[in-house]
Amino acid sequence: MNEQTLSDLQKRRHTRALQIIKRWRLMDDDFMKRCLKNNIPAVECILRIIMEQPDLHVLSVTIEDTIPSLLGHGIRMDVHAVDSAGTEYDIEVQRSDKGAGARRARFNSSLLDLNSLKKGNTYDQLPESYVIFITENDIFKAGLARYHINRIIEELSRPFNDGEHIIYVNGDYRGSDDIGKLMNDFRSSKVDDMILEPLKETVNRCKNNPREVAAMCADLEKWSMDERSEGRAEGRAEGRAEGRTEGAELLARLLKLLQAEGRTDDVKLALEDKEARERLYKEYHLE
Secondary structure, three states, X not given: OOHHHHHHHHHHHHHHHHHHHHHXXXXXXXXXXXXXXXXXXXXXXXHHHHHOOOOXXXXXXXXXXXXXXOOOOOEEEEEEEEEOOOOEEEEEEEOOHHXXXXXXXXXXXXXXXXXXXXXXXXXXXXXXXXXXXXXXXXXOOOOOOEEEEOOEEOOOOEEOOOOEEEEEEEOOOOOOOHHHHHHHHHHOOOHHHOOOHHHHHHHHHHHHOHHHHHHHHHHHHHHHHXXXXXXXXXXXXXXHHHOOOHHHHHHHHHHHHHHHOOOHHHHHHHHHOHHHHHHHHHHOOOO
16 A cells, blocks of 8 residues: 555545544443543533432542452443532443343442442441433333432332432433433534533533544544454454345444444444434445
């Protein structure tokens, strides 16, 4: 490959990366994590609205905080936050309904507790904990903005009060209240369409600050090169195993296109969600 060809290829990769960044929203977990890294004001804005606590104060924010399990599977939280009352929050963005299943919520909650109880402390010193899933779709299909999951004593119809909470936030909710404004901002790819100032300022910085954009482009271009190489090998293997059916061939083409553009969330959606897969076929004009 001569220098001119290499330069043209690099320019195409850079242009493709810019297009991906332009489409990104807070509902895309890679972009959300970059926006919220060490960003207490933005996380505080999100939690105040979800928790309906306007005086909530966040003390710390950690992105991709890993909680290992000595005996098995650990977790990596999208956003781990702690407030001034010591309450712990695991905030997860999920575009695929299957990624926000009840047993995953249970697992995340249990490991959050395991990590919170310090040596020498009693069980009564466990802090309140919230696992919060912000889902692209209304997974319970009841049209509500939030769904709160808490244990109860069934025979007595009263709360168990164990301090463990799970909240599902409906990313498709479109009300005019604060949670509706928050979900609008999570869905918006354009800064001008956003409403809440802490989030609007954050997304504007990530999308328009030259240093931020350069860093994201570099990451995407590297990811694209790695995934193209892996994708070609995987595509050949899939083609040998499943290429006898037209549907499998079409899916393989879609997955390679998504991998080449760094759309990891959409790869999962294409594999797990039929309606999302059909939308992606139309987007890429695959028939």
